Amino acid sequence: MxxxxxxxxxxxxxxxxxxxxxxxxxxxxxxxxxxxxxxxxxxxxxxxxxxxxxxxxxxxxxxxxxxxxxxxxxxxxxxxxxxxxxxxxxxxxHPLRMRARLADGSDIEALAINEVSLFRETRQAAKIRIRIDGKARLEELVCDGILVATPAGSTAYNLSAHGPIVPLGSGILALTPISAFRPRRWRGALLPDHASVAFEVLEADKRPVSAVADYTEARDVARVEVSRAADLxxxxxxxxxxxxxxxxxxxxxxx
Missing domain, CATH: 3.40.50.10330 (Probable inorganic polyphosphate/atp-NAD kinase; domain 1)
Incomplete structure (x- = not known):
């Protein structure tokens, strides 16, 4: 060069x-x-x-x-x-693009090079439905949170949450729960990097959730969509x- x-x-x-x-x-x-x-x-x-x-x-x-x-x-x-x-x-x-719909109906969009993470905001566990390419794969995850990590970000917070290390060029994203309570034995999933992931927050008023794309935070989210920003x-x-x-x-x- x-x-x-x-x-x-x-x-x-x-x-x-x-x-x-x-x-x-x-x-x-x-x-x-x-x-x-x-x-x-x-x-x-x-x-x-x-x-x-x-x-x-x-x-x-x-x-x-x-x-x-x-x-x-x-x-x-x-x-x-x-x-x-x-x-x-x-x-x-390629970074991840997060599109978050807030409880008040407004939207926030941000990019993540490492990961997009969802976290419970209060003492009560979050309840989250997970859709992959529009299909519900997990109707209810009870947890402290969940994240989607790129290969470059798989050795960061994803690894601390006991997620897998993903090689560069693998074409894979890591979907990793954070302190999952139910289902107890669910350890996450490996997804093709062209997959579209949607998180729907259940009981959002009682169990508020925030979403973070690297260091851009959206509070009180109702739905979060994550996909690869193939244009960047x-x-x-x-x-x-x-x-x-x-x-x-x-x-x-x-x-």
Missing amino acids: SFSKVAFVAAETEAAQAALPRLLAHYPHVPPEEADVIVALGGDGFMLETLHRWIDRRVPIYGMNRGTVGFLMNVFREHGLQERLARAEAVRL TLTLLFDPEHSLEERILAEQFLP
Whole structure:
């Protein structure tokens, strides 16, 4: 890959802000609005923010870890950046599109790169009907919540909720319950990524539910539809020796 216009953005953390001026002094750069690649300094949360902020530009994002876990980031090194960008491998992802109908009849639409999650808002468990491509697959799930995760997001909250790790390129979404009470033995499902998922909130007045697409929240939802945003493509760049696909594979063999 060849990039002539590089932009740098950084999280507000001390480590990211300390790295930013060193890179700006070392490399020619342009504003993100003019760049053909954006270098993001921070952690996974900042990478998600950067992807969301510049999603309409469809510009590749190369992350360098100045955060904690850095699952979506490359190792930070001050030197050799142009060579690393030239060697980088592209991973293309489609986000999820959430359409939420609220109890008052209004609608909220948002995009999720990791997952769309539903959560109970009160002490009482949520009751949710699940439809896949219009067909009711589970008439009533009693739970703390439920989520739909992309392969890239399957190692995030989905994994913490005991959902499966999904390889990149598998064409699969993970449907994972959060603290399911009934049916007790239901552990979730794997869905083709072209599936349309609808959640209908039962007894919404008594058991209110919120929906979250990455970090966009809709309160008091009545119905939530989730589908792949096939019209949007996100491009992440990774060093060949530190690919996202390898990290997702390796995560499945950690003790």
